[in-house]
Amino acid sequence: MKTFSSSSSVSRRFEREKDNRELELRRRKCCRSTIINNDHNHHHSIIKSYHCNCHHHHHHNVNKSQLLLTIIIIIEILNGVWATRTNLSPRFKSDNNDFDTQSEIIVRVKEGASSLNKEIYHLYGEDPDNDPLTFGVLGTLGKDLLRIESLSNNEAKVYLKKELDREIQDSYTLVLTLTDGKLGKGNYITKSLLLIVEDINDNAPIFRPFRTAILVKENAKPGTLIETFEAFDSDEGRFGQVFYQLDDEIHDTNSLGSNMFSIQTVDGMCKGILRLSGQLDYERKSLYQLRILAIDRAMEDSRKTSTAAIVIQVEDVDDQPPIFTSIPSITRISEDTPIGGHVLQVTAIDGDKGVNNPITYRIIKGGNGL
Known part of the structure; x- marks a missing residue:
């Protein structure tokens, strides 16, 4: 005789089969991924966490080896994220x-x-x-x-x-x-x-070499070039620009030098041209001592100045007649004075003090018998 199971037995058998199918599905389930978003660096690191739930009939058993491996992987990934964190440059x-x-x-x-x-x-x-x-x-x-x-x-x-x-x-x-x-x-x-x-105005002009003693003929015409001066200022701009002035003559109470000579600044060349501006006269004055000033173009209260001294000697020319120094106004001659006898003695000197040419004498009028 066949015995049929009750409806309750059939139901329990179906339940066990369902549990077995669910268990198989859990074993085949893929591991899930967790995305960690690092907002500060705007970099994303993907951390895979391998997690499997295994059920054996009516209780859960965690695979300890697999869990340990998962923890190690997470730690290593986190260490890499922080180690490679970008430092923003200042x-x-x-x-x-x-x-x-x-x-x-x-x-x-x-x-x-x-x-x-x-x-x-x-x-x-x-x-x-x-x-x-x-x-x-x-x-x-x-x-x-x-x-x-x-x-x-x-x-x-x-x-x-x-x-x-x-x-x-x-x-x-x-x-x-x-x-x-x-x-x-x-x-x-x-x-x-x-x-x-x-630049600041901390340098004075420096004269380049020039003649310190110059000989000029007394008959030189006004405008004659005497000497060219050049001064260099190592400052820049207006501090380095130089103009020239003629100072009063040294030890000259009559100040004839200022009127007798003039100096002109040549713009753009830093040069000063000294010229004769009057008529020289050796007999009146034969030596001039001049002082040339080189001045930069800074503000008047902060200008730097250099000085150059020059001696001008006037050369005499034969432009003055001899001068009698001794001559009687009236001379008396005895009637018995023999021919060739001494009648009169005169003395003269050259009017040119520097030339002193030989002087010759002659009678130009009323010399009959003399």
């Missing part, structure tokens, strides 16, 4: 808090002691990571010229610590540096600094 900023887009900073300083230890520029910087910033300058020359003093995490003042001379060097190209300490050793954000040395 940037120079301008004084109005805008990003500094100029390729070069240009700073002008006066030469001499007036700029020494004075602030010549103010530096600003910004770091997106809010890291403290360090400003500096590259090279031995830069460190010799500049001192950088930090004010805060993103500001610094630049001071000039060496006196500059424009006549030696009129400009310097330096390199400023900026770092947040995370760029690596020896790595910096750089900015070029052009230091222009401006």
Whole structure:
């Protein structure tokens, strides 16, 4: 006789088959993925977490080896994410808090002691990571010229610590540096600094060689060129431009030299032309001592002047007749004076003091019998 199972037995058998099918599906289930979004760096890292749930009949059993492997993979991926996290570079900023887009900073300083230890520029910087910033300058020359003093995490003042001379060097190209300490050793954000040395009137004109003693004939005509002077001023602009003046004659109480000579400045050539402006007379004055002034064109209260001394000797020419120095107005002659006898003696000198030509005498009228 066949025995049929009850409806409750059939139902339990169907339930067990359903559980077995679900268990098989869970074993074949793929591992899920978790996406970690790093908002700060805008980079995405995908972390795969292998997770399988295994059911054995009516209880859950976790595979410990697989769980350990999953944890190790997650830790390694997280370490890689933080290790490769990008550090954002700092940037120079301008004084109005805008990003500094100029390729070069240009700073002008006066030469001499007036700029020494004075602030010549103010530096600003910004770091997106809010890291403290360090400003500096590259090279031995830069460190010799500049001192950088930090004010805060993103500001610094630049001071000039060496006196500059424009006549030696009129400009310097330096390199400023900026770092947040995370760029690596020896790595910096750089900015070029052009230091222009401006001129001050610190040099007097210097005369080039000239004749200190000149001989001029007394019959030279007014306008005759006596000498050309040239003075060089190493300053630039109006500080380096030179004009000339004729100073009063040295030890000349009559001041004849100022009227007898003149000097003209030749613009663009830094030259002064000394000319004769009057008529010389050896018999009146035979020697002139002149003083030539070379003056730069700075403001009148800050002009620099140099002096050149020159001696002009007048050369005598034969332009004066002899002068009798001894001659009687009336001479008496005895009637018995023999022929060839002494009647009269006269003396004369040359009117030209410097020439002294030989003097000859003759009777030009009323010389019958003499």
